[in-house]
Amino acid sequence: xxxxxxxxxxxxxxxxxxxxxxxxxxxxxxxxxxxxxxxxxxxxxxxxxxxxxxxxxxxxxxxxxxxxxxxxxxxxxxxxxxxxxxxxxxxxxxxxxxxxxxxxxxxxxxxxxxxxxxxxxxxxxxxxxxxxxxxxxxxxxxxxxxxxxxxxxxxxxxxxxxxxxxxxxxxxxxxxxxxxxxxxxxxxxxxxxxxxxxxxxxxxxxxxxxxxxxxxxxxxxxxxxxxxxxxxxxxxxxxxxxxxxxxxxxxxxxxxxxxxxxxxxxxxxxxxxxxxxxxxxxxxxxxxxxxxxxxxxxxxxxxxxxxxxxxxxxxxxxxxxxxxxxxxxxxxxxxxxxxxxxxxxxxxxxxxxxxxxxxxxxxxxxxxxxxxxxxxxxxxxxxxxxxxxxxxxxxxxxxxxxxxxxx
Numbered sequence: 001x002x003x004x005x006x007x008x009x010x011x012x013x014x015x016x017x018x019x020x021x022x023x024x025x026x027x028x029x030x031x032x033x034x035x036x037x038x039x040x041x042x043x044x045x046x047x048x049x050x051x052x053x054x055x056x057x058x059x060x061x062x063x064x065x066x067x068x069x070x071x072x073x074x075x076x077x078x079x080x081x082x083x084x085x086x087x088x089x090x091x092x093x094x095x096x097x098x099x100x101x102x103x104x105x106x107x108x109x110x111x112x113x114x115x116x117x118x119x120x121x122x123x124x125x126x127x128x129x130x131x132x133x134x135x136x137x138x139x140x141x142x143x144x145x146x147x148x149x150x151x152x153x154x155x156x157x158x159x160x161x162x163x164x165x166x167x168x169x170x171x172x173x174x175x176x177x178x179x180x181x182x183x184x185x186x187x188x189x190x191x192x193x194x195x196x197x198x199x200x201x202x203x204x205x206x207x208x209x210x211x212x213x214x215x216x217x218x219x220x221x222x223x224x225x226x227x228x229x230x231x232x233x234x235x236x237x238x239x240x241x242x243x244x245x246x247x248x249x250x251x252x253x254x255x256x257x258x259x260x261x262x263x264x265x266x267x268x269x270x271x272x273x274x275x276x277x278x279x280x281x282x283x284x285x286x287x288x289x290x291x292x293x294x295x296x297x298x299x300x301x302x303x304x305x306x307x308x309x310x311x312x313x314x315x316x317x318x319x320x321x322x323x324x325x326x327x328x329x330x331x332x333x334x335x336x337x338x339x340x341x342x343x344x345x346x347x348x349x350x351x352x353x354x355x356x357x358x359x360x361x362x363x364x365x366x367x368x369x370x371x372x373x374x375x376x377x378x379x380x381x382x383x384x385x386x387x388x389x390x391x392x393x394x395x396x397x398x399x400x401x402x403x404x405x406x407x
Contacts (some may be wrong), residue, residue: 008033012043021047021054021369022077048368055321056081057353058339058362059109061101063089066339066362069353077369084370085129092125092134099125104363105160107377108171112158121145124158126171126190128377130370135378137173137188140195144186147200149179161187161244162227171377174198174242187247198247206251207238223268223320225276230268232258255280255291255303267320269344271306277344278303279317279325287311290344309347315340321364326352328359 006014015038018024024047028038037043056078057067065087067078089096089111099111107130113123127134139145161172173188183206185199223230229242232254241250258266258280271277271292280289287310291303318326318339325342337359339352 008037011037012046015043016047016050019051020073021051022074025369052322053107053366053368054078055324055341055364055366057365058318058326058359059087059101059104059365060359060362063087063096063099063101063111065365066353066355066359069351072350072352080369081130081367086132087129089127089129091132092127093136101363103159104365106163106171107365107367108160109365110158110160110173120148120177121156121175122158124173124175126160126173126378130367131377133378135190138193138195140175140186144195144197147197148177148184149182157222159222159229161229164191164245172244174244183249185242185247185249199249201249206240206249221266223266225268225270225320226274228276230276232266252293252301253303255289255305257282257289257291257305265317267317267325269320269325270323271344272323277306279320281311281315281317286313309342318359318362319364321366326364 011034015024015027015034018027024038028035054074054077055068056074057065059065065082065085067082068074069078072078089099089109092099092111094113098113100114101109102112102124103110108126108128110124110126113125115122121140123139124137125134126137156175156177158173158175161174163169163171170189170191172190175186175188177184181204182200182202185197186195187198188195221232227244229244231240239252239254241252242248243250255278258278265281265283267279269277269279275292275294277290277292280291282289287308290306290309292306293301293303315327315329318328320326323344325344326339327342328337328339330337337355339355339359341350341352342348343350
């Protein structure tokens with residue numbers, strides 16, 4: 001006797017449990033009914049809500065994409081996205097060489113245009129290289145820009161903040177300016193198309209009771225975990241923290257192991273259960289200190305040393321994303337550079353890619369394969385429906401041709 005067909009709602013529950021998006025693409029190529037179910041917007045929303053987008057590689061300052069390689073589980077998806085996307089950014093206005101990558105988040109890339117003459121705030125564009133769409137941000141209004149003290153310590157730091165909505169249809173851009181007496185911060189909201197001031201605080205208020213901060217810079221390194229951005233306050237044994245939801249700044253203590261350590265030897269990750277973790281590499285040691293901030297983010301919260309992780313010399317912090325710390329190791333610089341990821345849950349060190357040169361300034365890029373993106377990440381600029389469908393079909397064909405062993 002033939003068994004009755006599995007109802008669509010049960011099939012959806014089964015497909016939602018597939019951990020690898022590439023497997024979902026292969027299933028969608030199995031038959032028309034599977035394709036229709038998986039391509040449905042409500043199903044895609046549910047899937048993206050349950051699964052984080054896979055890490056696919058790094059995008060460096062010079063617009064070069066370094067895709068992960070086998071045996072990394074995302075190697076197949078990374079290769080397909082590398083073919084489908086335009087990481088040369090040839091679709092942006094003006095020569096691509098005018099633009100430099102500043103940040104990457106949620107499949108979007110933020111770039112700044114090199115100015116022809118010295119200005120405080122540069123032209124900024126946010127784009128989706130997979131669908132070749134972009135949005136050129138309007139300049140910060142004159143009344144807001146004029147409030148910035150001309151005595152700058154560093155050029156403004158502009159970066160992407162997490163989306164406020166569940167489907168990530170909107171985005172925010174934050175521009176921070178560190179001046180002699182104050183910290184200025186502005187935010188652009190894509191759903192309104194406008195900039196607004198989010199903070200203008202004096203250093204004496206932020207660091208109450210501490211000596212003068214003259215000559216100190218916070219912008220050497222930016223870390224992120226659970227909606228919070230972190231900066232190391234040089235020589236102050238403090239962290240400057242920005243809450244991306246409330247848009248408020250605060251100050252927290254370093255873990256004892258991090259005090260006096262340069263910012264490049266500190267990385268923040270997501271330890272689980274909403275708790276941030278921090279890796280610290282001290283000088284002349286063959287291990288990493290790993291501390292977790294216990295309890296909530298109130299005054300009672302403290303960093304507690306969780307473990308010491310053995311690690312050979314020659315490794316350097318490259319950045320972090322979610323629960324992964326990225327490191328690179330140059331055996332015979334500059335001809336043999338290897339990049340690794342360290343999972344804070346399993347403590348497994350996994351090779352990401354091999355390069356013929358050492359890289360130090362990159363941004364982790366994560367995204368779902370084209371067929372799991374029902375709408376482009378940026379709703380303005382170039383691109384059309386036919387082109388997007390062609391990209392999705394090409395990825396589905398490539399993925400279905402790959403054998404499970406190649407993963």
